[in-house]
Amino acid sequence: MRKGEVQIYTGDGKGKTTAAFGLCFRALGHGHRVRVIQFLKAERCGEHVMAEKVGLPVTQCPMGRKSGPCAVPCPLIKEAERVLKENAADLLVLDELMAAIRHGCVSLDEALSLLDMRPENTEIVMTGRRAPRELVERATLVTSMEKVKHFFDAGVPAREGIEY
Numbered sequence: 001m002r003k004g005e006v007q008i009y010t011g012d013g014k015g016k017t018t019a020a021f022g023l024c025f026r027a028l029g030h031g032h033r034v035r036v037i038q039f040l041k042a043e044r045c046g047e048h049v050m051a052e053k054v055g056l057p058v059t060q061c062p063m064g065r066k067s068g069p070c071a072v073p074c075p076l077i078k079e080a081e082r083v084l085k086e087n088a089a090d091l092l093v094l095d096e097l098m099a100a101i102r103h104g105c106v107s108l109d110e111a112l113s114l115l116d117m118r119p120e121n122t123e124i125v126m127t128g129r130r131a132p133r134e135l136v137e138r139a140t141l142v143t144s145m146e147k148v149k150h151f152f153d154a155g156v157p158a159r160e161g162i163e164y
């Protein structure tokens, strides 16, 4: 079995979650076992419709909301622990984990202990703005999406099929 790495997609630019889903579809194409756990998100977007069609399990926070902590600790931590302990995924995406840490529903220690539980074959991708230094140190790939321009700043509203 190949060895897994730890990746972070961070930065203020658009594209972190979409990059993570792109990787999921690549891994699925090779028959790998893929799981997505989405913190602070409860909306059903276009990617969720497609995920169901291709058999990609996406678990959202049962109390998901963007503006504050859901519950302390977030119940998704238990779900992530289960996936890792049972070695149930070759690729595990922890989407918006950085935001969950900022909002306080996931502690930095909980995030670090997830990395400690990672089976050698499991690739972990964590996304979200302002990745804590301690997580950056544990990753072997960190990509920062730099916002050069964003049409939101020019008043373009969120559009179906582009933002959701």
Ligand SMILES: [Zn+2]
Binding pocket: 039, 040, 061, 062, 063, 064, 070, 071, 074, 075, 076, 105
């Ligand atoms: Zn939560």
